[in-house]
Amino acid sequence: MSASILQENKEKFAELQNTIDEFKDQEGPLMPILHKAQEIFGHLPIEVQEYIAKALDIPITDIYGVATFYSQFTLQPKGKYSIGVCMGTACYVKGSQAILDELIKEIGVQPGGTTEDFNFTLEATRCLGACGLAPVIMINDDVYGRLVPSDIKEIVNKYRSK
């Protein structure tokens, strides 16, 4: 493990250690620890996985396997604002593809991608459960519904200046 990362993120690793201590004696501790680790670091870099492997005394392959299986865990850092376009059925039949296309055009990255300035990450997400507002996008915790493609520019601009 590169010592510099441990040094630079001393506080974060201390917090991770607390989490590990809290869950390690429970049955099936890995998922709650990974959730918390991602909350602390924003993503799950290999150094964090190595740290957890050592602390729980399980092979890193197991951790890597779990971290890459679930779509919510990410090994890459994300943008400040995560834009999720709901691609659930209700949104899809009401035209969410056109909304997604407009967003790709507007911020210039494909779904799964992050802008160079790390301001936006674009994602095509699973059903957000707000089908009454279809089509829906979520920017971090803010929900925008009943959208048409021409709404997108103005919404995105709100997060540009912040």
Next chain:
Amino acid sequence: MEFFRSHVLICGGTGCHSSGSADVMETFKTELAKNNLENEIKLVQTGCFGLCEVGPVVIVYPEGAFYSRITSDDVPRIVSEHLLKGRIVTDLLYHDSIHEDEIIKSLNEVGFYKKQERLALRNCGVIDPERIEEYIAFDGYKALGKALLEMTPEQTIDVIKASGLRGRGGAGFPTGLKWEFTAKAQGDKKYVCCNADEGDPGAFMDRSVLEGDPHSVLEAMTIAGYAVGSDQGYIYVRAEYPIAVNRLTIAIGQARESGLLGKNIFGTDFSFDIELRLGAGAFVCGEETALIASIEGKRGEPRPRPPFPAVKGVFGKPTLLNNVETYANIPQIILNGPEWFRSIGTEKSKGTKVFALGGKINNTGLVEVPMGTTLREIIYEIGGGIPKGKKFKAAQTGGPSGGCIPADHLDTPIDYDSLAQIGSMMGSGGLIVMDQDNCMVDIARFFLDFTVDESCGKCPPCRIGTKRMLEILDRITKGQGEEGDIEKLEELGKNIKSSALCGLGQTAPNPVLSTIHYFRDEYEAHIRDKKCTAGVCQALLQITILPEPCRGCGLCKKACPVDAISGERKSPHTIDQSKCIKCGACLEKCPFKAIVKG
């Protein structure tokens, strides 16, 4: 006890929350304070009222005034007019909630609610889900008391068996039998799990139960623990449901404080506790063996059954696993008896079913109807029909595992067996309505795209087979379909169904097979005539300018991002098809409706 002359119920379900109900709540608080009404008017944040389409929804009792699409700006008027002066603000009421003479209808007279029967959702939109006292006031935890103090575990299982309740998660397995298998399994430790990994796109009934009535699930799981001999429960809930996770956490804390979870419940020897486990975005984890692997902290991959979870489940121990909506029915069955429950529904499907009604429908939302209600009743009477006077084409049930039901079957009474017979399935209860503008080949492709993405990759039929099907569908929607493609899809589909490891793979071909069955002509039109009649598949579209109505104003030329349009001013323009990217920008700009796609 405090007494309030009026109650203001504000929906805090996900739909209304997303459309701004939290702001409405805050504004009510300040406005009530401004008018010194805090001690006279009670504000309650409830779970989902069901009619998400017109959210945020606010209901004021005792009048039962049903205000719809309320924003913070409307709140001062409701407070000063209705709450202060007693004059209902009729122009803010939901249009179907007043008679012509301006007298308010009671909720069960409103079209949306008239045919509904709310059992699983009984407390949603009625109580404050964050206060255990309100749940208890509505007979909460009474069923648990009855089971623990008056019934043996065997009697409890017998009641569930006799009720005829079947699993609401999709497959419809008899719940009582599952309980019995788990109770009879040998093991020093057993687990009771709740599957709250609601992954079907367009389904949000479990979410609404968890958000609107979390204690009903805790109570039912505790009863199940008593019946099967378990002292530990897990709720596996999607991490994408933050409100549900939050309310469950509050509910578990309150139940523990009140001694309704923990050691020696109701002073008996029975102890039971519940923990939450968060999913991390894997659809396959709704499959029971995959869910169990995920609770154990592993990759959520399914394994062959038997052994069934009732014998070998979480950490290798006997495990009872039911879905949220199934649990939500349990307390009432215990309280009212199995005969009461059997009196609702059809011969082989008892009770009610919650559907998440979405897509091209006027009243998007959550509805609960007795089994045996027809699609026509749900779509036209409860759902208010298709918007903009368009024509119904199909209803999709069962999500990526289900199929599309055409207009011919609108009068089929819906239950587990009738839906299977017409090539769909109940699934968790997503019901997406599609109209003439939806392309059935594209919808089949949409679902296959979903399954290919969510396939865990363990078994080849699902991993490779669904991918091959998707490739064929992609070709068809791009205008590169060939003779024989339909037959290939049918054969692949049949083989995947019979050879995949788990429910995800075994049902993945359903959306394709059912659309081929009912809408074969659309597939043929895509393949032979290279036409998408619904106008969805971009590659098959041609955008053209009709010379007659075109005045040569040039607006389309300006709008075109790729300079595909040419023409002299005041004479008809044309589109160069080799340049056109079919974005439709010109279509929106033309003031003379001279541009058409098809």
